[in-house]
Amino acid sequence: MAERSTGLPSQRQVIELLDGEFARIGFDIENVVIDAATRPPRITVVTDGDAGLDLDSVAELSRVASELLDELDTAAYVLEVTSPGVERPLTTDKHFRRARGRKVEVTLSDGSTVTGRLGAVRGPTVDLVLREGSRGEFTVREIALDTITNAVVQVEFSPPNPHELELAGQPGKEAAT
Template sequence: MAEQSAGLPSQRQVIELLDGEFARAGYDIEDVVVDAGARPPRVTVVADADGGLDLDAVAELSRIASTLLDDLDSAPYVLEVTSPGVDRPLRTDTHFRRARGRRVELTLNDGSTLTGRLGELHEGVVGLVVREGARGALTVRDVDRDSITKAVVQVEFSPPSPQELELAGQTGGET
């Protein structure tokens, strides 16, 4: 049996117990954080899916996790099921695919940054809708995925233009 921190389940135990049921429900476990130092101790399960997580999904995943984890003989803790959050760096192709249509800031391996609307990822190339030229015309710039050292979704307070969404390969209902 894996070593437990202060009587809590290990990250590996939580993933092994929950992964199959979460996958059957259509969700991926992105991370598990076991924090024995928190008061009260906390186990946080970060999950995601192509359509994201709404409150109903969080409630269902919390019920599934609670039922499965209740069978463990462990110290009391608070269970939290959550989505990755908007400030999570995009690291995998799945992250890029799920963020399509969102505004992102990319840091490239030469140290430069690009900000634009994330388009499709195809054969290692990401489409980024950017404004270029004196008039700020929208265009799609291809960026090699391997040249991106950091990618973070930006918080937006107003909806994107239909033209931006179209260039990103989306309609208004998909973001």
């Protein structure tokens, strides 16, 4: 029988403990941050799923995480389950797929920057709906994922153009809040 610790679990221990249950519910663990310097210490689990992370999901994941972490004999801590937030760079095809329909700023390997609405991810490429030309018409540009050096979701304060959403493969979908 393994000796039980009275300290905090490691990042790896938390991921190993929670990963299977989070995946069963439909979520991936993006990161675990353990801050032992705060009082009480804080364990933050950053998670995301294809359907996004709403308050009901946060509550369920928090309950599951708390039950599993309670099996460890650890010091008192505060548990936080959260989404990656919009400031997180999109780095994997899964990130791009989950951000479909959102406005993003993309930096390409040639140093140029474009802002548009993410469309479908198809293999090694992603569609980006851009407003181009003197009349500001929407066009769809296919971009190789390996030419993207940085991509970040942009915060929007007004609803997107319905035609723009349609081109991004999101017909009738309301703007994300």
